[in-house]
Amino acid sequence: MRMSANRGSSGFSLLELLIVVAIILIIATIAIPNLMKSRQAANETAAVATLRSINTAQVIYFSQSGGTYADINQLVESGILPSLDRSAGYTYSIELSEDKATYTAKAVPSSPSNGRYAYYSAPDSVVRYDVDEALAPPGLAGAPVR
Secondary structure, eight states, X not given: OOOOOOOSSOSOOHHHHHHHHHHHHHHHHHHXXXXXXXXXXXXXXXXXXXXXXXXXXXXXXXXXXXXXXXXXXXXXXXXXXXXXXXXXXXXXXXXXXXTSSOEEEEEEESSTTTOSOEEEEOTTOOOEEESSGGGSTTTTOSEEOO
């Protein structure tokens, strides 16, 4: 008795597998840029919200300290501001004037893939943005965030 091998159509051919892989790659090239843009938008929204929290904390500190503003460490240590989440793609800083009568709070993307804009705010509590973080504070020339 001879057993004949079934050489029929069981399994997938190499061509079918290559077509499936090509389709997956096409879908990935369409989806990945959109995911990156969504992540940037989420990081930017978090940066604006954090600057608004810093502005609120500065108002509270200003009223409690007799007319001076604080840096981030003082705001966190006083319990007015919760510790800042640096995993959101932005780095936060506060620059104080010598007499601590004014400040500039900044949110700068940690890398270009984390956000498109640098955000900043001053005692007027308007959050502004600019493409280049170095352009911001003198005169607060950036466009306000809406």
